[in-house]
Amino acid sequence: RKEVEQDPGPFNVPEGATVAFNCTYSNSASQSFFWYRQDCRKEPKLLMSVYSSGNEDGRFTAQLNRASQYISLLIRDSKLSDSATYLCVVLKGGGADGLTFGKGTHLIIQP
Amino acid sequence: GAVVSQHPSWVICKSGTSVKIECRSLDFQATTMFWYRQFPKQSLMLMATSNEGSKATYEQGVEKDKFLINHASLTLSTLTVTSAHPEDSSFYICSAEARQDWPYGYTFGSGTRLTVV
Numbered sequence: 235r236k237e238v239e240q241d242p243g244p245f246n247v248p249e250g251a252t253v254a255f256n257c258t259y260s261n262s263a264s265q266s267f268f269w270y271r272q273d274c275r276k277e278p279k280l281l282m283s284v285y286s287s288g289n290e291d292g293r294f295t296a297q298l299n300r301a302s303q304y305i306s307l308l309i310r311d312s313k314l315s316d317s318a319t320y321l322c323v324v325l326k327g328g329g330a331d332g333l334t335f336g337k338g339t340h341l342i343i344q345p
Numbered sequence: 346g347a348v349v350s351q352h353p354s355w356v357i358c359k360s361g362t363s364v365k366i367e368c369r370s371l372d373f374q375a376t377t378m379f380w381y382r383q384f385p386k387q388s389l390m391l392m393a394t395s396n397e398g399s400k401a402t403y404e405q406g407v408e409k410d411k412f413l414i415n416h417a418s419l420t421l422s423t424l425t426v427t428s429a430h431p432e433d434s435s436f437y438i439c440s441a442e443a444r445q446d447w448p449y450g451y452t453f454g455s456g457t458r459l460t461v462v
Contacts, residue, residue, distance in 0.1 A: 335381075338388060
């Protein structure tokens with residue numbers, strides 16, 4: 235089983251739609267979780283951290299279910315500029331560990 | 346927010362030559378930096394963890410003699426791809442943990458696209 239699994243998509247959704255991505259991780263000792271956004275041929279940029287209580291930042295909502303080892307990202311009122319690859323990222327230990335990335339979910343917002 | 350500067354952005358080199366990539370943390374100190382590699386349509390894979398003042402820690406399957414890492418100061422880590430071959434062509438990205446930013450994450454450099462011909 236891969237350490238971090240995501241549906242690669244692509245997801246084609248119309249502008250204004252709500253779309254959700256899921257991610258599962260295999261290491262139950264994982265401590266921190268993030269969603270990153272990566273545009274084509276660019277570096278990843280932090281979108282948001284993910285907390286057990288769930289957190290929201292504008293149109294984006296992230297949730298973590300530790301029991302199921304499952305992370306989700308919800309995008310409401312999608313914009314054309316949301317088109318990108320969304321990376322589910324897990325940190326196993328403390329600050330000395332690097333990040334483990336999923337392969338990413340490719341989102342295409344259509345006008 | 347924290348910024349990590351990475352140079353060069355892209356490089357084309359001949360097979361057998363060596364290429365050095367620099368990663369600098371701007372306005373913050375990074376005791377630890379990470380080097381990743383991303384092949385087309387693949388996820389980023391951690392290559393090595395660069396520790397200031399000590400030897401780097403390499404992930405399984407990454408040749409330490411081929412990918413030389415130097416982290417001589419708290420703001421600079423370098424990755425040298427020695428005797429590069431076409432199969433080393435990839436997107437190399439460094440990152441550092443920016444704990445002074447909250448919610449913190451790992452800030453990435455802009456990446457270096459290496460093409461070996």
